[in-house]
Amino acid sequence: MQEKHHVVVVGGGFGGLQLVNDLRGAPVRITLVDSRNHHLFQPLLYQVATTLLATSEIAWPIRNLYRDRPEVTTLLGEVVGVDPANKSVVLASGKPVSYDTLVLATGATHAYFGHDEWAPVAPGLKTLEDATTIRRRVLLAFERAELEEDPAKRDALLTFTVIGAGPTGVELAGIIAEMAHRTLPGEFRRIDTRQARVVLVEAGPRILPAFTEELSAYAARELAKLGVEVRTGAAVTDCTDAGVMIGDVFVPSRTLVWAAGVQASPAARWLGIEADRAGRAIVEKDLSAPGRPDVFVIGDTASVMQEEGKPVPGIAPAAKQQGAYVARVIRARLEGKPAPGLFRYRHQGSLATIGKRAAIIDFGRIKLKGALAWWIWGIAHIYFLIGTRSRFAVAWSWLWIYLSGQHSARLITQKETLRNDG
Amino acid sequence: MQEKHHVVVVGGGFGGLQLVNDLRGAPVRITLVDSRNHHLFQPLLYQVATTLLATSEIAWPIRNLYRDRPEVTTLLGEVVGVDPANKSVVLASGKPVSYDTLVLATGATHAYFGHDEWAPVAPGLKTLEDATTIRRRVLLAFERAELEEDPAKRDALLTFTVIGAGPTGVELAGIIAEMAHRTLPGEFRRIDTRQARVVLVEAGPRILPAFTEELSAYAARELAKLGVEVRTGAAVTDCTDAGVMIGDVFVPSRTLVWAAGVQASPAARWLGIEADRAGRAIVEKDLSAPGRPDVFVIGDTASVMQEEGKPVPGIAPAAKQQGAYVARVIRARLEGKPAPGLFRYRHQGSLATIGKRAAIIDFGRIKLKGALAWWIWGIAHIYFLIGTRSRFAVAWSWLWIYLSGQHSARLITQKETLRNDG
Incomplete structure (x- = not known):
């Protein structure tokens, strides 16, 4: 008996999972490799x-x-390379995994534009550990401010700077401001958390550049209402544990968060193919690697152009569409049918939230802002979560926050005490 | 205006919180110090x-x-000492906090009976980080076993050893066995998780020595049904990352958990007073430190005898009773009334669960086992959780597990990959 066609998928993000889901029932066996178990x-x-x-x-x-x-x-394994000549993937353990068809869906990480030394003081947000690191630093800043006697040092502890005003930066700045102004007052005795400053720095001329100018301006106004200082057209020139240099002005700020740039995972390098400036592998219009029809690259690590010459955005729906498309290509090939045409991205809309009450949505012809947009955003995100359990848990947490104003997960973990963190 | 009487409470565990709760409305100001924010x-x-x-x-x-x-x-601060002569507590930051009345409720940690070198290979369970460390190791052991080709190494990866058969050890062993035998089968392709061994080692003659022989024997039978190998009268003589030496027999086992001994926090040392073998401060019958009527020690870090000569057990209800008692003493003193008599511990019962369906309860005259005991245990624990939000969240998680058989929090976090962990 001949062994079934072996599809190796690297990366269990949105693109990889959609591909595996859509290959259900196909005459293949699948190996899904991820360096995380989740x-x-x-x-x-x-x-x-x-x-x-x-x-x-x-x-x-x-x-x-x-x-x-x-x-x-x-x-569970870390891929460190691809050997296309031998049709195998190399794991960090040294073990090769051979494939008939390979799909690289390895995503992206944050990029510091050549300033990797900023990484320890301005963590980005890509993994659960990144999230708990930022959570710890934000919570510890308030705790330290409560203990600090020197007013200048206290002000620096109560200044939070988010660098980059895409959806993630806007969302982070909005919630940090809400925490300081609405959730935490009353819990501290020496500081007034409402005195905290949240600075959102954006090198471009406006926040949320993927949205229309009108929605972007609305978001900026809503952020201002929450107490966020928005600084557009302002380039960050240095990050230290004492603060951030914006242009040639130093802003003392002990908590920095990086939401500015992304860098694709090294799929292009593994395959020896051309990459764009962000390191994304430039693939054919059927998402295969140039000269390697049995290797596909999808999601944030692929550089794909739309018909109008704009790049496909690095968002979850795009990765899912690519995963679904490649599943159709693989099925067609195995069934000896013609390929399903070239990949075409259908933009379903852009969403961003500002704090816990407002959002903006751009569905193309329909544009929404305010509380209704926030509810649509919330329902859409619950719908797209995986598993009944997560949907209920997130819905419950949000309902609780909505009713009580209290956040559910205010934990400082990972053994970083007041002493050993700068 | 004279400043109000200042009560400093060190430790926000069960005892410390009960004390602060019960001082509501008293003519005092309170400073609650904890090295954790939660x-x-x-x-x-x-x-x-x-x-x-x-x-x-x-x-x-x-x-x-x-x-x-x-x-x-x-x-948020770490106490490193007490200066009773100057009536102040010393924080790690160097800052003193002066008190009129001091209550030390600093708890206990695990003890390795002079073998601290076992700590890295056999983590104990006292903090959230301990819990996520054990969770990560248990989950990674199955993942590594799936990748392992060598049968002997695979068996060692699939052998889990819990050292100490008090309630925590029994509870850990029961759930690990259930995971291996009921939750995980079907998810792995190369290993059969039902082949996993869970070994529960106890130096004493029987498990759960705080319970009657009959309940203890019932628990041992239930553990055996779940597939746990119970080894009583078996002393652990060495722990390494390859396994555990039980007497003079080596059991290859890559995942060890320590649930055997506790060591009180250094309250006795700070005060320069006598401690028992486990380091607990030996206090007066009103829970004050000998010769220091303005200093109280409560909870797991205090050594208190019951009238029948048995020590008060190191459990949450005992700590709460002590916190409540000291609150009454402080109130009486401030009101110039006579002290409320000496501290008397009222034992409300002992509970332990075996897996997700059985439990044993000893209320003194009433003894329960089986499913009914499990439900009482569950309801009691939800009742004692702090906050409506936690009660709903835990009830929902348990209901979900009950209905679906799926666990909610199977996360490997903290960046430990397959490569860098032994």
């Missing part, structure tokens, strides 16, 4: 960083998702 | 270690509990 619902990661949600509410063990599909093998 | 519901910590509950479901920010009591100041 799928992470990244669109809500900022809510873990800001104490709204618990880690386990937005993460789910990957192998549990495929327990009923014996043809799917889940491997 | 109160931890330790009786359910083993459920975090075994993926049943999320960290934030059993922990709550301390300062949030007292937001409506302006006379209570919460300080």
Whole structure:
């Protein structure tokens, strides 16, 4: 008996899971490799960083998702390279995993534009550990301010700077401001948390550049209402543990969060193919690697152009569409049918929230803002969460926050005490 | 105007919180110092270690509990000593906090009976980080076993050893066995998790020595049904990352958990007073330190005898009774009334669970076992959780596990990958 066609999928994010889901019933066996044991619902990661949600509410063990599909093998392992000549993937353990078809869906991480030395003082937000690190630093800053006698040092502890005003930066700044101005007052005795400053720095001319100018201006006004200082057209030139240099002005700020740039995972390097400036592998219009029809690259680590010459955005719906498309290509090939045409991205809309009451949505012809947009945003995110359990847990946490004003996950963990953290 | 009497409470566990709660309305100002920002519901910590509950479901920010009591100041700080002559507490930051009355409720940690070198390979269970460490190791052991080709190494990865058969050890062993035998089968492709061994080692003649022989024997039978190998009268003589030496037999086992001994926090040393073998401060019958009527020691760090000569057990209800008692003493003193008599411990009962369906309860005259005991145990624990939000969240998680068989918090976090952990 001939062994079934072996599809190796690297990465259990939105693209990888959609692909595996859509290959159900196909005449293949699948190996899904990820360096984490869990799928992470990244669109809500900022809510873990800001104490709204618990880690386990937005993460789910990957192998549990495929327990009923014996043809799917889940491997916890770190891929360090691809050997396309021998059609195999190399794991950090040294073990090769051979494939008939390979799909790289390895995502992206944050980039510091050549300033990797900023990483320790201005953590980005891509993993659960990033989120709990930011959560710890934000909570510890208030705790330290309560203990600090020197007014200048106290002000620096009560200044939070978010660098980059895309959806993640806006969402982080909004919730941190709400915490300081609405959740925490009354809990401290020496400081007034309402005195805290939240600075949102954006090098471009306006926040949320993916939205229309009108929605962007609305978001800026809502942020201002929450007490966020928005600084556009302002480039960050240095980050230290004492503060941030914006242009040539130093802002003392002990808590920095990086939400400015992304860098693709090294899929292009592994394959020896061309990458764009952000390191994304430039793929063919059917998402295969140039000259390697049996290798596909999807999601945040692929550089794909839309028909109008704009790049496909690095968001969850795009990754899912690519995963679904590649599943159709693989099925067609195995069935000896013609390929399903080239990949076409359908933009379903852009969403961003500002604090816990307002959001903006751009569905193309329909544009929404305010409380209604916030409710649509919330329902959409609950709908897209994986698993009944997570949906109920997140819905319950949000309802609780809505009713009580109290956040659910205000934990300082990881043994960092007042002494050993700068 | 004279400043109000200043009560400093060190430790936001069960004893410390009960004391602060019961001082509501008293003519005092209170400073509550803890090295953590959260109160931890330790009786359910083993459920975090075994993926049943999320960290934030059993922990709550301390300062949030007292937001409506302006006379209570919460300080995040590590106490490193007491200066009874100057009536002040010394923080790690070097800052002294002076008191009129001091209550030390600093708890206990695990003890390795002079073998601290076992700590890295056999973690104990006292903090949230301990719980996530054990959770990570248990989950990683299955993941590594799935990748392991060598049968002997695979068997060692699939052998879990819990050292110490008090309630925590029994609870850990029961849930790990249930995970291996009931939750995880079907998710792995190369290993059969039902082949996993869970060994529970106890130096004494029987498990759960605080219970009657009959209940203890019942618990041992239930553990055996879950597949736990119970080894009583068996002393652990060495722990390494390869396994555990039981007497002179080596059991290859890559995951060890320490549930054997406790060591009180150094309150006795700070005060320069006598301690018992476990380091607990030997206090007067009104819980004050000998010769220091303005200093009280309560909870797991105090050594108190019952009338029948048995020590008060180191459990949450005992700590709460002591906190409540000291609050009455402080009130009486401030009101110039006679002291409320000596501290008397009222034992309300002992509870332990075996897996997710059985429990034993000893209320003195009434003894229960089986499913009914399990329900009483569950309802009691939900009742004693702090805050409506935690009660709902834990009830929901348990209901979900009950209905679906799936655990909610199967996360491997903290960046430990397959490569860098032994």
